[in-house]
Amino acid sequence: xxxxxxxxxxxxxxxxxxxxxxxxxxxxxxxxxxxxxxxxxxxxxxxxxxxxxxxxxxxxxxxxxxxxxxxxxxxxxxxxxxxxxxxxxxxxxxxxxxxxxxxxxxxxxxxxxxxxxxxxxxxxxxxxxxxxxxxxxxxxxxxxxxxxxxxxxxxxxxxxxxxxxxxxxxxxxxxxxxxxxxxxxxxxxxxxxxxxxxxxxxxxxxxxxxxxxxxxxxxxxxxxxxxxxxxxxxxxxxxxxxxxxxxxxxxxxxxxxxxxxxxxxxxxxxxxxxxxxxxxxxxxxxxxxxxxxxxxxxxxxxxxxxxxxxxxxxxxxxxxxxxxxxxxxxxxxxxxxxxxxxxxxxxxxxxxxxxxxxxxxxxxxxxxxxxxxxxxxxxxxxxxxxxxxxxxxxxxxxxxxxxxxxxxxxxx
Amino acid sequence: xxxxxxxxxxxxxxxxxxxxxxxxxxxxxxxxxxxxxxxxxxxxxxxxxxxxxxxxxxxxxxxxxxxxxxxxxxxxxxxxxxxxxxxxxxxxxxxxxxxxxxxxxxxxxxxxxxxxxxxxxxxxxxxxxxxxxxxxxxxxxxxxxxxxxxxxxxxxxxxxxxxxxxxxxxxxxxxxxxxxxxxxxxxxxxxxxxxxxxxxxxxxxxxxxxxxxxxxxxxxxxxxxxxxxxxxxxxxxxxxxxxxxxxxxxxxxxxxxxxxxxxxxxxxxxxxxx
Numbered sequence: 001x002x003x004x005x006x007x008x009x010x011x012x013x014x015x016x017x018x019x020x021x022x023x024x025x026x027x028x029x030x031x032x033x034x035x036x037x038x039x040x041x042x043x044x045x046x047x048x049x050x051x052x053x054x055x056x057x058x059x060x061x062x063x064x065x066x067x068x069x070x071x072x073x074x075x076x077x078x079x080x081x082x083x084x085x086x087x088x089x090x091x092x093x094x095x096x097x098x099x100x101x102x103x104x105x106x107x108x109x110x111x112x113x114x115x116x117x118x119x120x121x122x123x124x125x126x127x128x129x130x131x132x133x134x135x136x137x138x139x140x141x142x143x144x145x146x147x148x149x150x151x152x153x154x155x156x157x158x159x160x161x162x163x164x165x166x167x168x169x170x171x172x173x174x175x176x177x178x179x180x181x182x183x184x185x186x187x188x189x190x191x192x193x194x195x196x197x198x199x200x201x202x203x204x205x206x207x208x209x210x211x212x213x214x215x216x217x218x219x220x221x222x223x224x225x226x227x228x229x230x231x232x233x234x235x236x237x238x239x240x241x242x243x244x245x246x247x248x249x250x251x252x253x254x255x256x257x258x259x260x261x262x263x264x265x266x267x268x269x270x271x272x273x274x275x276x277x278x279x280x281x282x283x284x285x286x287x288x289x290x291x292x293x294x295x296x297x298x299x300x301x302x303x304x305x306x307x308x309x310x311x312x313x314x315x316x317x318x319x320x321x322x323x324x325x326x327x328x329x330x331x332x333x334x335x336x337x338x339x340x341x342x343x344x345x346x347x348x349x350x351x352x353x354x355x356x357x358x359x360x361x362x363x364x365x366x367x368x369x370x371x372x373x374x375x376x377x378x379x380x381x382x383x384x385x386x387x388x389x390x391x392x393x394x395x396x397x398x399x400x401x402x403x404x405x406x407x408x409x410x411x412x
Numbered sequence: 413x414x415x416x417x418x419x420x421x422x423x424x425x426x427x428x429x430x431x432x433x434x435x436x437x438x439x440x441x442x443x444x445x446x447x448x449x450x451x452x453x454x455x456x457x458x459x460x461x462x463x464x465x466x467x468x469x470x471x472x473x474x475x476x477x478x479x480x481x482x483x484x485x486x487x488x489x490x491x492x493x494x495x496x497x498x499x500x501x502x503x504x505x506x507x508x509x510x511x512x513x514x515x516x517x518x519x520x521x522x523x524x525x526x527x528x529x530x531x532x533x534x535x536x537x538x539x540x541x542x543x544x545x546x547x548x549x550x551x552x553x554x555x556x557x558x559x560x561x562x563x564x565x566x567x568x569x570x571x572x573x574x575x576x577x578x579x580x581x582x583x584x585x586x587x588x589x590x591x592x593x594x595x596x597x598x599x600x601x602x603x604x605x606x607x608x609x610x611x612x613x614x615x616x617x618x619x620x621x622x623x624x625x626x627x628x629x630x631x632x633x634x635x636x637x638x639x640x641x642x643x644x645x646x647x648x649x650x651x652x653x654x655x656x657x658x659x660x661x662x663x664x665x666x667x668x669x670x671x672x673x674x675x676x677x678x679x680x681x682x683x684x685x686x
Contacts, residue, residue, distance in 0.1 A: 023547060033516060033543040035472035037593055040570035179478055180468060189471045196472070197593060199570065296516040296543060297469060309490040310521025311468040 009073055009236070011228045014221065015261045019330070024213020024300075027336065029329035032212040034299045038192070041199040046214045048119045053221075058114065065110045066225065069143070070100050073229040076237070076390070082360045082377070089383035091376055092242065093363070093393040094230050094258065103366060103395030104226060104254040105136035109205055111222030113140035116203035123147045123202045127191040129156055129184030129250075130320035130368075131163025132395060133207030138172035148172040151191040153183035156320060163399060181314045184324050188298055208251025209328030212299030216328050223257025230390060231261050238388065244269040244379060247392035248371040249342065250286065250322035252331045254394035260330075263339060272331060273375040275317035276344030286315035288327045289335045289342040302329045318347035318407070319367035321395075345371040353377060354397065354404065366395030367403065416509035416537045417562055417585040420459055421620045421641060428685060430677040431642030432457055433622055434649055434670060435513065437464035437480040438497055439489025441656055446497045448659040452666040454508050457674030460622075460642065462540070465494050465514030472542045476647040480654065491518045491527070495534040502535035511538040511564055511585075516552075524555045532559035538585045540564040546579050553582070566590050569609065576616060586620045586642065589613060591627065601626045603635035610639040630676035637680035645673055 019026045032042060052058040066072040075098070079091045096104040109126075116124060124141045126148070128134030134150040141148035150167055154176040157164055167174050180186035188211075195204040209216045209223075234241050245262060247255035249272040262268045277285030285291065288303040295304040297312055305325040307313050317323045334340035345353075350367060353374035358364045365373055369392070376391035383389065397404075405412050424431045434453045438446050450461055466484040470477060498510055512531060519527045519541070531539065539561055544552060546565060556563050562585030567576060570593060579587070591606045610621055623636050624644025633643050652665045 031548055032545065033548060034545065035542050035568075035590075036545060036566035037472075037568040037570055037590060039545055039547075039575065040568075040572055043572065179475065180482070185469060189469055192471050193474070199593060293521075295520055298471070299543070304517070306517065306521060308521075309492075310518035311485060311490075312517070313468075 009229065009232050011232050012261060014224055014228065015263055017263055019333070020213060020217050024217065026330045026333035029301050029332040030213060030216055031301050032299060033296045033301065034212045035196065037196050038212065041195070042212055042214070048115060049214055049218050052115055052118055058118070061114055062111060065114070070106050070110065071098060072225065073233070074098050076230060076233045079361050082357065083380065085360060086377050086380045088385065089243065089380040089387040089389045090385065091380050092388055092390045094226060094390060096226060096254065096392060096394045097363070097365065097369065097396035101136050101139050102398060103132050103136070104223060104257060105133045105207060106139065107225055107257065108207065108219050108222045108253060109133070109136040109140045111218070112203070112205040113144055113146070116146065116205070117144055119203065121201060121203035123149070123198065124205055125149045125151065125191050125194050125202055126205045126207060127151045127184065127187040128207060129153070129187070129323060130399065131156070131160040131167065132321060132399070134172070134174070135163055135166050135170070137205050137207070138167040138170035141172065142170045149194065150174050151177050151187040151194070153181070153187050154178045155182040156184065159320060162402070183314070185298070185312060208253045209256045209330060210251045210298055210300060210302065210326055216300065216330055219253055220256045220260055220330060223253050224260045226254065226257035226392065227259060227261035230258060234390070241265055241268050242390035243383065243387040244271060244389045246271045246273060246372050246376040246379060246389060248273045248322060248368045248394060249289070249327060249331060250275070250324045250368065251326070252328040254392050256328060256330055258392045259334070259340060270334070270340040271375060271379065272340055272342040273371045274342055274344050275319060275322035275371060276346045277316040277318070279346055280344050284316040285344065286317045286323050286325065287344045288325060289331060290344045294332065297326050300329045302326050302332045303335070318350060319371065321366070321368040322371065343375055345374045349374045351404070351407070363393070364397035364401070365393055366397050367400045369394045415560060415562055415585065416507060417460065417511070420509050421586060424459060425620070425641065428681055430637040430640060430681050431459040431622070432670065432674055432677060433460040433462055433624065433642050433644040434458040435462040435464060435644060435646035436650060436653060437466055437477065437484050438494040439466055439484030439487055440480040440650065441483060441654055443484070443487055443489050443493060445656065445659065445662050447500045449653065449662045449666065450497070450501045451505065452663040453670065454505060455663070456666045456670035458508070458670060460509045460511060462511045462513045462644065462646070463494065463498065465491055465512055465518060467515040467518060470515060474647060476651050480650045483654070491522055495530050495536070498534040498536050509537040510535065511540055512536050513540040513542065515543050516541055524552050528555045528559040528561060532561055536561060538562035538564050540566070540588065542566070546575070546582050549582065564588055567613065569593055576613070580616045580618065583617060583619045586622045587613070587617050588644065589621055589623045589640070590625045591623050592625050601632055603632055607636060607639035610636070630672040633673045634676040634680040637677045638684045643673070643677060645669065
């Protein structure tokens with residue numbers, strides 16, 4: 001009998017921080033900064049979500065999907081060789097890379113798709129950067145027989161050709177976005193425009209814990225299964241909680257999913273790892289908490305990377321999934337309240353961790369997750385060997401092998 | 413001091429005319445053409461100027477206005493220069509109301525209080541913040557009001573009854589009714605249904621009603637002339653102005669778009685009065 005068997009894993013109830021408030025605020029962050037036309041559909045979504053949350057049938061269906069379709073719970077793996085080499089704390093990996101579609105993203109899309117079905121919507125739209133959320137959306141749309149349109153920056157369409165093809169295989173239509181910087185933020189703008197024009201039959205599946213209320217809340221709630229499992233697994237296997245949590249933060253959905261159930265556990269240190277790109281002082285990064293300022297973008301108040309005039313600037317990261325000029329409002333709140341600490345990991349450090357984990361443990365991580373692994377190693381080195389660092393391995397690296405090969409001048 | 417928006421709309425009401433509101437993006441097609449373009453709008457029959465503050469991520473706007481924002485930003489337009497355009501416009505036009513329209517982030521970056529102070533000093537009369545619904549008003553409402561600036565709110569076909577009352581209670585200057593579900597400059601317009609909604613809204617609003625989003629033709633303007641106190645044209649004008657390279661071409665483009673609308677509005681009101 002495995003201790004990770006789902007029937008034996010006693011999940012703690014979802015954590016209740018009392019946030020967001022009724023209007024979607026996390027302290028001074030979050031909220032609903034959208035054009036008037038979107039206020040009604042957001043209210044409708046908020047009501048539908050509240051009704052779903054209160055309905056045991058909704059959670060039963062979700063539980064079935066998580067178990068039989070996603071393959072949950074995902075195990076916690078003790079990276080023993082890596083820990084020994086680092087010579088500090090024990091590094092544990094929460095294996096979200098083992099989920100169906102290869103990352104944590106599906107935790108959110110199955111939840112939102114079930115919600116879409118409840119609301120009688122027949123059409124799904126989504127934005128995507130690296131294509132992982134697009135694939136996860138196309139996947140659930142295919143399964144539920146819903147039409148799916150994915151907006152993707154024209155630059156990303158070119159960079160992520162394999163994921164574009166995966167989405168098409170799954171029956172989705174991929175629309176390249178040619179406005180602005182032609183990347184994730186512009187795809188989000190375009191999806192929002194589609195939604196404004198088609199609110200009657202369309203459900204917008206936002207892929208991260210950003211956007212107008214209630215998105216940061218519901219995407220968090222759907223991803224919080226990661227932290228709830230991890231908490232129960234730690235207690236069952238080790239009899240104590242980890243000393244530290246580490247997760248990468250672009251918009252921040254995998255990170256909030258892991259962090260949220262631990263927010264009340266004051267002895268657990270929490271680290272969010274942003275993409276420091278070519279270095280925080282280079283100006284070429286995507287570290288909005290480490291180097292940005294509060295502002296308003298994509299429907300919420302949060303930390304942003306902008307120029308002196310408040311115009312949103314183009315970001316850089318080796319990892320397309322972290323290449324976003326904002327961050328979820330709950331992270332902005334955790335940052336200012338001091339409950340979580342946000343740090344940067346450069347492209348080079350992430351790449352080194354990508355290789356290290358591949359060689360040391362036989363696990364090729366997504367470049368996004370490699371940022372978390374890199375910081376986890378740094379942190380572990382400063383700790384005792386009887387301590388534990390739990391790193392969210394949010395996705396697998398299959399999608400990145402072409403990028404890494406190209407960076408290293410290897411033709412495939 | 414009374415606000416120019418109130419004065420102009422009162423004047424129009426007394427004359428029995430429907431107002432024409434024209435939108436252009438500051439800095440488009442070029443920063444040096446913005447002030448001449450504002451004067452050209454007035455010459456072509458505009459009653460109220462809406463001046464767009466360019467933003468990198470204009471989520472509520474369609475492709476035409478987004479591209480105008482991109483052109484303006486690429487030519488170095490920013491909030492400070494936008495306000496300078498209004499100051500310069502005021503040197504020779506002290507009566508035409510100017511409403512700044514845009515998104516919160518550049519304004520918050522400058523600081524709301526500082527923005528309100530500078531806007532009032534430059535001769536701005538109203539501010540429409542596309543991504544600041546009435547619920548988030550505490551962040552800026554009073555700062556604008558303290559400087560004598562009107563905050564203009566949008567009402568859309570999807571706005572619920574409760575929120576319509578809430579917005580009407582906050583309305584200043586005029587309420588901007590969004591004539592379609594969608595983005596600026598989009599699709600086709602069911603003018604009959606829009607006129608019916610405006611008639612209903614009129615019962616609740618204490619300020620005049622303007623209507624816009626998707627109004628392109630003289631026929632559409634005429635169909636709404638009696639139901640609305642003012643009609644807004646944006647994308648159609650911005651599209652036409654995009655290729656202008658000098659003041660003369662700006663004037664030709666502004667007249668080409670606005671003169672037929674002006675004529676249609678006046679004719680429709682005269683016909684209704686007869």
